[in-house]
Amino acid sequence: MRTLYLKALFVLSAFGLLVGCANQQQPYDYTAFRESKPTSIVxxxxxxxxxxxxxxxxxxxxxxxxxxxxGYYVLPVAxxxxxxxxxxxxxxxxxxxxPPAKLREIFGADAAMYVEVxxxxxxxAIISSETVVTASAKLVDLRSGKLLWQGAASASTAEQQQNSGGGLIGLLITAAVNQIANSITxxxxxxxxxxxxxxxxxxxPNGLLSGPHSPNYGHDPIAGR
Structure with a gap:
């Protein structure tokens, strides 16, 4: 019995270690970013x-x-x-x-931020209403055309919602009210x-590095930590 218990404990520990490794975010390679040192972004x-x-x-x-x-100078988006x-x-x-070279010629910026929504x-969805915005971005050096950084993020109203009871009817009413309010506003x-x-x-983790106008410029934490 003791042997079976130890084997089970070993298997569970190994599984937990594998899951932890799988969930750990790989550090981003900032080599090109640090070499580029962009100061202005379009x-x-x-x-x-x-x-x-x-x-x-x-x-x-x-x-x-x-x-x-x-800490970056950003050209007026309008x-x-x-x-x-x-x-x-x-x-x-x-x-x-x-072309990056053409953007550099027109706007004079060091880098361009490309975003996709x-x-x-x-x-x-019957008993729930949710507003979600998901976007990804990449920063490209307009002088060399090199990719400096890329990332993605998402946010949702579901992060703030809590069920307050009321059963199925209460959930239906809450979802309908949220949907109407979200659409109107x-x-x-x-x-x-x-x-x-x-x-x-x-x-x-793996986010942008600080720009030259930030007091943290050159002192960002090591990527992924």
Whole structure:
């Protein structure tokens, strides 16, 4: 019996170790980022892969703050968008397809932030209503064309919701009310702000490095820790 117990304990311990290793995030390789040392960033209007037409500019309006807080000079997004349109590039797909060298020539920035929105808006599933915004980003050096960093983040109203009882009828009513409120107030815009902070703020595992205007410049924690 004791032998069986020890074997079972060994198997469980080994399984726990494997799960822990699988869940551990691999450190990001910041070699190219540190060599590039970008000081200025142009944010390109996000490509929208969600069915909500508001996604591109809702997310775009939220991206400047975390990058500026991180210590980078960020070109005004409205001016960038207008410049593209004046040159015949009317949608984010065409804007993001422009050659890095051309973006460098036009905007003079060291790097460009390419963003894609995969989810945006509210979904209603009988007894639940949830607003989700999911986005990914990559930072590219406009002088060399090298990828410096990439990441993804998501946020949801489900993180804040708690069931307060009331049974099935209560859940149905709560879901309906949340769906109506989210649609009227565009809850997606608020959630997009949280997603943007998670995506572009420094200090999180495998996140962006601090820029030259940050007091933490050159002293970021080792990636993945």
């Amino acid at each position: 944010i390109l209007p996000p490509v929208n892969k969600s069915p909500d037409v508001k996604a591109t500019y809702s997310v775009l309006s939220q991206l400047t703050y975390p990058l500026a807080e991180a 001016l960038v968008d207008e410049t593209f349109k004046e040159n015949g590039l009317l949608n984010p797909e065409d804007m993001q397809a422009a 995969s989810r945006y808006g509210s979904t209603y 565009d809850k997606g815009h608020e959630i997009a702000g949280i997603t943007s902070l998670r995506l572009l703020s420094v200090g999180r």
